[in-house]
Amino acid sequence: xxxxxxxxxxxxxxxxxxxxxxxxxxxxxxxxxxxxxxxxxxxxxxxxxxxxxxxxxxxxxxxxxxxxxxxxxxxxxx
Ligand SMILES: [Zn+2]
Numbered sequence: 001x002x003x004x005x006x007x008x009x010x011x012x013x014x015x016x017x018x019x020x021x022x023x024x025x026x027x028x029x030x031x032x033x034x035x036x037x038x039x040x041x042x043x044x045x046x047x048x049x050x051x052x053x054x055x056x057x058x059x060x061x062x063x064x065x066x067x068x069x070x071x072x073x074x075x076x077x078x
Contacts, residue, residue, distance in 0.1 A: 032057035035074040
């Protein structure tokens, strides 16, 4: 009894894990381009700002501040 319960639990965990991996592969990656330095960053709500209805994410507070000072400078570079 115990052993089969463990086996079922393991299968459920494995299924959930592979489903998550599959869902993540399907979905748009949760990454954004830091417009200041151009690297891909994780979408961290603490390091984001909105400009003209678009959300921008940054690798650091310093870059976020740079962007806030002159957003046009970074937005134009596309
Ligand atoms: Zn940066």
